[in-house]
Amino acid sequence: MTLEQLKQRLTLYEKLMRLDKPIGTLLLLWPTFWALWLATEGQPHILLVWTFALGTLLMRSAGCVINDYADREFDPHVKRTRDRPLAAGTVSVREALVLFAVLCLCAFLVAVPILREVWKLTLVALFLAASYPFTKRFFALPQAYLGVAFGFGIPMAFAAATGEIGPLAWTLLAANIFWALAYDTEYAMVDRDDDLRIGIRTAAITFGRFDVVAVMGCYTVTLAILGVIGWDLHYGFGYFGGLILAAALAGYHYTLIRERERDGCFKAFRHNNWFGAAVFAGIVVELNLRPWLGL
Numbered sequence: 220m221t222l223e224q225l226k227q228r229l230t231l232y233e234k235l236m237r238l239d240k241p242i243g244t245l246l247l248l249w250p251t252f253w254a255l256w257l258a259t260e261g262q263p264h265i266l267l268v269w270t271f272a273l274g275t276l277l278m279r280s281a282g283c284v285i286n287d288y289a290d291r292e293f294d295p296h297v298k299r300t301r302d303r304p305l306a307a308g309t310v311s312v313r314e315a316l317v318l319f320a321v322l323c324l325c326a327f328l329v330a331v332p333i334l335r336e337v338w339k340l341t342l343v344a345l346f347l348a349a350s351y352p353f354t355k356r357f358f359a360l361p362q363a364y365l366g367v368a369f370g371f372g373i374p375m376a377f378a379a380a381t382g383e384i385g386p387l388a389w390t391l392l393a394a395n396i397f398w399a400l401a402y403d404t405e406y407a408m409v410d411r412d413d414d415l416r417i418g419i420r421t422a423a424i425t426f427g428r429f430d431v432v433a434v435m436g437c438y439t440v441t442l443a444i445l446g447v448i449g450w451d452l453h454y455g456f457g458y459f460g461g462l463i464l465a466a467a468l469a470g471y472h473y474t475l476i477r478e479r480e481r482d483g484c485f486k487a488f489r490h491n492n493w494f495g496a497a498v499f500a501g502i503v504v505e506l507n508l509r510p511w512l513g514l
Contacts, residue, residue, distance in 0.1 A: 231304045231309050231310050232304075235284055235287060235303070235304045235315065235318065236280035236281075236283050236318070237279070237280070242491075243283065244276050244279045244280075246369060246402065246492065246495065247278070248271075248275045248372075248495075249492075249496060249498065249499055250370050250372065250373055250391070250398075250495065251271050251275055251373065251376055252268075252271075252499050253373070253391060253498060253499055254372065254373040254374075254388065255268065255271060255376045256499070256503065256506060257391070257506075258376055258380040258381050258387075258388075259380050260506055261502075261503070261505075261507045263380065264380075267380060270330065270379075271375075271376060274372075275372060277322050277325050277326035277329065278322075278326050278344060278348055281322035281323050281345075281348055281349075282349075282351065282352075282368070284319040284322065285349050286351070286352040287303055287304070287305045287315065288305060288312065288315050288316065288319070289353055290355075290419075291305045293417050293419060294306035295307075296413065296416070296417050297413040297414075297417070299410060299413075323345050323349075326345070327342075337378045337379050340374060341375070343371065344368075344375065347364075347368035347371055351365055355419045355420055355421065356419075356420070358420060359420055359422075360400070360422050361420065361422070362399055362400045362403040362422040363396055363399070363400055363422075366395055366398065366399030366400060366403075367392070367396060369399050370391075370395030371392075373388055373391050373395060374389070374392060376388075390444060391445075393444055394440075394444035394445050394448070397438075397440040397441040398437070398491075398494070398495075400433075400437040401434050401435075401437035401491075402487075402488050402491040403422065404426065404430060404433060404434050404437070405472065405476055405484050405485075405487045405491075406484070406485070407422055407423035407424070408423045408476065408479060408481075409484045409485045409488070410423075411423045411424060430479070431476055431477055431479070434476060435469070438472070442465060442466055445462055445465075445498060446459070449462070449505075454505050457501055457502075457503075457505035457508065458502060458505035459501065460504065461497050461499070461500050461501015461505075462497075462501060464497040464501070465494050465501075468490065468494045468497060469494065471490070472487040472491075472494075475490070
């Protein structure tokens, strides 16, 4: 294989892992960082931060590969996905499965030496990532399962930082499930017509004409749960300021999805990066800046 051919293969693998589209990694990373900062009261060890950041990237990449493997018979019939490497036939099934295995092994090796107490949770996270794509065959709300898979860094972060998984971790995971239902339903609204034609089940199809109401309801529940967490922890204006900003962003998403146009729904999905960032910023201000300012 020549150097040029190697570069072409690596480019295809990059696309298969969606390294050129970081939004998915960020949607995993924000709730994990919420958990790390809450579990350590704003003082996470830098090694934990880097370990979870790298682990998130590896797990998201592995999830994309196995998702495309699971959907390889469907993706050629969907406008948005027909050019993906597996759908287009530019990467073989064998290559994809080997890449998935390598990514999972790397994620496991990154986590276990540093996070010995959570190695069993790492196996659960790997199972969730591998099984999620197949839930679209039989589960009416696969986005809820995605919320568990995308949020499993939350109990792992608490276990790594404190040695236990308490009610706060599970409550935060519940908030993430409803957030994932909101943003991934927006994503599913983009492909609804194609998914109906090929028989894939999604929340956008299940909610039907109530899809916009359901999305906004999920944002509301997410913010309500996060609000209860802040109230219970006696947080102040920093934390709740972040939630207010996130609520404003959710309101903006309504203006993007209310007409159910593909471009608007996809833009709203991608914009959820800022929703997650707003919540995280509120946590950082509350735990790191308020004490520094003496407030």
